[in-house]
Amino acid sequence: MEEQEGTLPQKSDFSGWYNDILWRAEIMDVRYPVKGLYVWYPFGFSIRKRVYGILRELLDRDHEEALFPLLIPETEFMKEAEHIKGFEEEVYWVTHGGTTPLDVKLALRPTSETAIYPMYALWVRSHADLPIKIYQIVNSFRYETKHTRPLIRLREITSFKEAHTVHATWDEAENQVEDAIARYQEFYDRLNIPILISKRPDWDKFPGADYTIAVDTIMPDGRTLQIGTVHHLGDHFSKTYHVCYEDSKGEQQYCHQTCYGISERSIAALISMHGDDRGLILPPEVAPVQIVIVPVIMKKRETEINQAAELLAKELQDAGYRVKIDTRDMRPGAKYYYWEMKGVPLRLEIGPRDIDNGIVMAVLRTGGKESLPRSSIIPEVERKLKEQTDALLNRAENHIKDHLFMVNDASALPEKVLNGVAAIHWCKNRECADRIEEIADASVLGTDVRTSLIDLCTGNCIICGKPGSLVTLVGRSY
Amino acid sequence: MEEQEGTLPQKSDFSGWYNDILWRAEIMDVRYPVKGLYVWYPFGFSIRKRVYGILRELLDRDHEEALFPLLIPETEFMKEAEHIKGFEEEVYWVTHGGTTPLDVKLALRPTSETAIYPMYALWVRSHADLPIKIYQIVNSFRYETKHTRPLIRLREITSFKEAHTVHATWDEAENQVEDAIARYQEFYDRLNIPILISKRPDWDKFPGADYTIAVDTIMPDGRTLQIGTVHHLGDHFSKTYHVCYEDSKGEQQYCHQTCYGISERSIAALISMHGDDRGLILPPEVAPVQIVIVPVIMKKRETEINQAAELLAKELQDAGYRVKIDTRDMRPGAKYYYWEMKGVPLRLEIGPRDIDNGIVMAVLRTGGKESLPRSSIIPEVERKLKEQTDALLNRAENHIKDHLFMVNDASALPEKVLNGVAAIHWCKNRECADRIEEIADASVLGTDVRTSLIDLCTGNCIICGKPGSLVTLVGRSY
Numbered sequence: 001m002e003e004q005e006g007t008l009p010q011k012s013d014f015s016g017w018y019n020d021i022l023w024r025a026e027i028m029d030v031r032y033p034v035k036g037l038y039v040w041y042p043f044g045f046s047i048r049k050r051v052y053g054i055l056r057e058l059l060d061r062d063h064e065e066a067l068f069p070l071l072i073p074e075t076e077f078m079k080e081a082e083h084i085k086g087f088e089e090e091v092y093w094v095t096h097g098g099t100t101p102l103d104v105k106l107a108l109r110p111t112s113e114t115a116i117y118p119m120y121a122l123w124v125r126s127h128a129d130l131p132i133k134i135y136q137i138v139n140s141f142r143y144e145t146k147h148t149r150p151l152i153r154l155r156e157i158t159s160f161k162e163a164h165t166v167h168a169t170w171d172e173a174e175n176q177v178e179d180a181i182a183r184y185q186e187f188y189d190r191l192n193i194p195i196l197i198s199k200r201p202d203w204d205k206f207p208g209a210d211y212t213i214a215v216d217t218i219m220p221d222g223r224t225l226q227i228g229t230v231h232h233l234g235d236h237f238s239k240t241y242h243v244c245y246e247d248s249k250g251e252q253q254y255c256h257q258t259c260y261g262i263s264e265r266s267i268a269a270l271i272s273m274h275g276d277d278r279g280l281i282l283p284p285e286v287a288p289v290q291i292v293i294v295p296v297i298m299k300k301r302e303t304e305i306n307q308a309a310e311l312l313a314k315e316l317q318d319a320g321y322r323v324k325i326d327t328r329d330m331r332p333g334a335k336y337y338y339w340e341m342k343g344v345p346l347r348l349e350i351g352p353r354d355i356d357n358g359i360v361m362a363v364l365r366t367g368g369k370e371s372l373p374r375s376s377i378i379p380e381v382e383r384k385l386k387e388q389t390d391a392l393l394n395r396a397e398n399h400i401k402d403h404l405f406m407v408n409d410a411s412a413l414p415e416k417v418l419n420g421v422a423a424i425h426w427c428k429n430r431e432c433a434d435r436i437e438e439i440a441d442a443s444v445l446g447t448d449v450r451t452s453l454i455d456l457c458t459g460n461c462i463i464c465g466k467p468g469s470l471v472t473l474v475g476r477s478y
Numbered sequence: 479m480e481e482q483e484g485t486l487p488q489k490s491d492f493s494g495w496y497n498d499i500l501w502r503a504e505i506m507d508v509r510y511p512v513k514g515l516y517v518w519y520p521f522g523f524s525i526r527k528r529v530y531g532i533l534r535e536l537l538d539r540d541h542e543e544a545l546f547p548l549l550i551p552e553t554e555f556m557k558e559a560e561h562i563k564g565f566e567e568e569v570y571w572v573t574h575g576g577t578t579p580l581d582v583k584l585a586l587r588p589t590s591e592t593a594i595y596p597m598y599a600l601w602v603r604s605h606a607d608l609p610i611k612i613y614q615i616v617n618s619f620r621y622e623t624k625h626t627r628p629l630i631r632l633r634e635i636t637s638f639k640e641a642h643t644v645h646a647t648w649d650e651a652e653n654q655v656e657d658a659i660a661r662y663q664e665f666y667d668r669l670n671i672p673i674l675i676s677k678r679p680d681w682d683k684f685p686g687a688d689y690t691i692a693v694d695t696i697m698p699d700g701r702t703l704q705i706g707t708v709h710h711l712g713d714h715f716s717k718t719y720h721v722c723y724e725d726s727k728g729e730q731q732y733c734h735q736t737c738y739g740i741s742e743r744s745i746a747a748l749i750s751m752h753g754d755d756r757g758l759i760l761p762p763e764v765a766p767v768q769i770v771i772v773p774v775i776m777k778k779r780e781t782e783i784n785q786a787a788e789l790l791a792k793e794l795q796d797a798g799y800r801v802k803i804d805t806r807d808m809r810p811g812a813k814y815y816y817w818e819m820k821g822v823p824l825r826l827e828i829g830p831r832d833i834d835n836g837i838v839m840a841v842l843r844t845g846g847k848e849s850l851p852r853s854s855i856i857p858e859v860e861r862k863l864k865e866q867t868d869a870l871l872n873r874a875e876n877h878i879k880d881h882l883f884m885v886n887d888a889s890a891l892p893e894k895v896l897n898g899v900a901a902i903h904w905c906k907n908r909e910c911a912d913r914i915e916e917i918a919d920a921s922v923l924g925t926d927v928r929t930s931l932i933d934l935c936t937g938n939c940i941i942c943g944k945p946g947s948l949v950t951l952v953g954r955s956y
C-alpha cells in the first residue's frame with residue numbers, strides 16, 4: 001500500500017477516518033471488483049477469528065454449532081408470506097448451473113429460517129426433542145441498493161452468526177429471548193462496547209416475528225449501529241413449516257421459536273468505538289498482537305539487546321501472551337506509528353540503559369509511559385493490559401453518555417439527534433411516532449430501553465402528553 | 479430419527495453402510511430439499527471443527543488465514559481461458575438481485591483463483607512482498623451433474639480449505655509444492671489415514687496448472703478418493719491477472735504461483751477408513767467425545783456409583799479429555815450401541831464391584847476389555863487411547879496393502895482394479911495410457927508415486943514394454 005500516501009484523517013471526520021483505517025490497519029481491502037463485497041486481510045481476519053471465538057465460547061455453553069446449506073429453493077423460500085415480503089427485493093437468485101437453467105431457482109440465504117426450519121420439522125417429534133438450540137456462522141447475502149459500506153452494509157455478510165431455537169411454549173421461547181440478550185450483553189462487555197437494548201417498534205420488527213429486541217451502539221458520529229437482534233418468532237414459522245411436537249397427552253402442538261444474530265458489524269463497532277486519530281485500539285483479548293517489543297539498538301551492544309528482547313518475548317509468550325519483536329531496519333518512530341495503527345495494546349521498549357537498570361519501558365496504546373521492573377514483568381504487563389481495558393470501557397461509556405440525551409421538548413429533537421440519540425417519552429401510539437420521526441428527521445429506534453447509562457424514569461409522551469410512558473430512543477441509524 | 483428402524487448394513491456393503499452411517503452417527507442429514515446439498519448435524523460439525531483445527535494448526539505455522547468473497551464477476555472469471563474451460567459447465571450463476579437482472583453475472587466460486595489473484599495483483603509490488611502464503615476455509619460450489627454423494631460429490635462444498643501462494647521464481651513455487659505435500663502428509667498422519675501421493679497425468683491436471691500432485695486414499699470398496707491436490711500454477715495466472723514484482727534490477731517480473739486444497743472429503747475418508755460394522759471409529763484427536771463413562775447401577779448403591787462416575791469424569795476432564803457420563807435411563811447395552819455408533823474411542827464402565835476393587839472397566843472401540851487401576855487412571859487412559867490410535871493406523875495400512883497390487887501383466891488389470899488399485903509400469907506415452915484405461919476400464923491416476931506401502935521399483939511399460947518406467951497407479955475413482 002506504499003503508494004497511498006498521507007495520514008489517517010482525524011476521527012472527528014468519522015466517515016473519512018473509517019474508510020481509511022480499514023486499509024491502513026489492514027482490516028479490509030475495498031478494491032474487490034464487485035460493489036458491496038470486500039476482502040478480509042489476514043490481520044483483519046485474525047481479529048475476526050478472536051471476536052467470533054468469544055461468541056462461540058459464550059454460545060457453546062448450551063448451544064450446538066451446525067451448518068446448513070447456502071442455497072434455498074424458491075419453493076421453500078416463498079412459503080412464509082410475511083417473511084418473504086421483508087426480503088424479496090434483497091435476495092440474490094441463482095438461475096443457472098453452467099449453461100443450464102435450473103428447474104427451481106435458488107436463493108442465496110439472506111438469513112436461514114427457510115433453510116433450517118424444514119429440517120427442524122424433521123428433527124422435532126416429541127417434547128423430549130426440545131429445546132433445540134443451534135447456531136451457525138456463515139456467509140449470507142443481501143442485494144443492497146443503498147450505499148454499501150465495509151463491515152456495515154454489505155452484499156456478502158461474510159460472518160453471520162445466527163442462532164435458531166425451538167421450544168414447547170411461547171413463554172419458554174420468551175425466556176430464551178432473555179437468555180440471548182444476556183449472552184449478547186456479555187459478548188459486548190468482553191469487547192468493552194456499551195450497548196443500548198430496546199424493543200423495536202412493531203413496524204420495524206423482523207419479518208415474521210412476534211417482536212424484536214435490538215442491540216444498538218452509538219458510533220462516533222452519533223448515528224446508531226444495530227449490532228445484534230433477538231427475535232421471538234412465536235409459532236409463525238412452525239405453522240408454515242410444520243415444526244410440531246407431540247405433547248404428553250399425545251396431541252400435536254406447534255413449537256415456538258426464536259432466532260438471534262450478530263454479524264461483522266460487531267467488528268465495525270469494535271474498530272469505531274475504540275480507535276483514535278492514530279489508528280486502531282484493540283482490547284487485549286481480541287488483539288492479534290497484544291505486545292510489541294521494540295529493541296532500541298545501540299550499535300556496540302546490539303547482540304545483547306536483541307538477546308534481551310528475545311528472552312523477554314519468550315517469557316511473555318510462555319505466560320500466554322501474543323508477542324512480536326520488531327527487528328526491522330527502520331526508525332523506532334516508524335515502528336511506533338506502524339504498531340499504533342494496528343491497535344497493539346502495549347509496546348515494550350528495551351535499550352542498553354533499560355538493561356543496565358533492570359527495567360523495561362512500557363507504552364500503553366491508550367496513553368502513558370511507565371518503566372516496569374524487568375524482574376516482575378509478567379504481573380506488571382497484566383496490570384498494564386487491565387489498565388487499558390478499563391480505560392477503553394471508561395472512554396466508551398463516556399462517549400455514550402455524551403451522545404445520549406434526555407429530551408422532554410419535541411422542538412429540541414432535530415438538534416439533539418444530529419449529535420446523538422434522544423431518549424424521550426412516547427405513548428406507543430403510531431401517530432405520535434410518525435410525528436416524532438417527522439420532527440426529528442430520525443427514527444424511533446425502540447422502547448422498553450435497558451441501559452445503565454441514562455435514567456429510565458417514566459414521563460409524559462413528548463407529543464400527546466399522555467403520562468406514564470417509558471423511555472424510547474430516537475436517532476439516525478446506519 | 480426413531481422412526482428409521484433396522485441396523486447398520488455391514489461395511490462390506492460399503493455404499494449402503496456409508497449412506498446409513500451418515501445419519502445413524504448424526505454426521506449429515508441428506509434430506510435437505512435440494513440435490514447435492516446436505517446439512518451438518520451438530521455431532522458431525524463437531525468432528526469437522528476438530529479436523530479443520532488440525533489443518534489450521536499445520537498451516538498457521540507460516541500461512542495466514544484470510545477471506546475473499548464468494549461471488550466472482552463474470553468479467554474476472556472469464557479471463558483465464560484454460561481455467562474457465564475446465565469449469566464452465568459446473569458454475570452456478572447469480573443473475574438477479576431481487577427482481578432486477580444484474581449488469582454483470584456473478585459466479586459462485588468453484589475455486590477462488592479468479593477472486594484472489596486480481597487482489598494479489600494489487601498486493602504484490604516488489605520482491606520484498608514475496609512470498610505470499612494465504613489460505614481460506616470457505617464454501618464453494620459445483621453444479622455436479624453426476625450422482626451426488628454426501629461429503630464426496632457435492633454441489634455445495636461446505637468446507638473447502640484452499641491455499642494460494644505467490645513466489646518470485648518457478649523453483650521457489652516448486653519448493654512450496656513440496657512443502658504443501660509434506661503438510662498434507664502430516665495432516666493425514668494425524669488422522670491415521672494412509673495416502674498415496676502421485677502426479678496426475680497431464681490430461682487430468684488442474685485447469686491452468688503446470689502440473690498437479692494428488693493425494694488419494696483407497697476406500698473400503700477399493701475405489702480411490704482424491705482427498706487433496708497441490709498445483710504448480712507456473713506463471714499462467716500471473717500473466718492473466720498481472721501479478722508482477724519488481725526485481726532487484728528494477729525490472730517487472732511475473733510471479734509464480736501454487737494453490738492447494740483439501741475439502742470435506744477428508745472427513746469422508748476418516749469415516750470410511752476407520753468405521754466398522756458397528757459404526758464410526760474416531761481417532762481420539764478428532765473425537766467430539768473421547769471417553770464415555772457408563773455407570774453400572776445397582777439400586778442400593780446408586781448415589782455412590784453416580785458420585786464415583788462424576789469424580790472420574792472430573793479427573794479426566796481436568797487432564798484435558800472430552801468426557802461424557804451417560805446417565806440416561808436405558809439398558810447398558812443400548813448405551814453401548816449408541817456410543818459405539820458415534821465412534822467414541824474409549825468406554826469406561828463403573829459399577830459397585832469396580833468401586834470395591836479399585837478398578838474401572840475399559841472397553842476400547844477397536845476391541846478388547848481391560849480392567850484399569852482407578853488410582854492411575856490418567857496414564858492408563860492415555861495408554862489405551864494410544865493403543866487405539868496404533869490399531870487404527872495398523873488396520874488402515876493393512877487395508878491399503880490389501881488393495882494395492884503390483885501388476886505386471888495387462889490382462890490381469892480388469893480383475894485387480896475391481897478390488898483395488900493396480901500399480902504398474904507405464905512409459906508415460908499417451909497411447910499406452912489410453913490402452914491401459916481401455917483394458918482396465920479404469921483411470922491412470924498418477925505417476926511418480928510416493929508411498930511406503932509398495933515397492934517403488936522400475937520396470938517395463940505394461941503395454942509397449944519400454945524399460946525403466948516408474949510406478950504408476952491405475953484404479954477406479956470416486
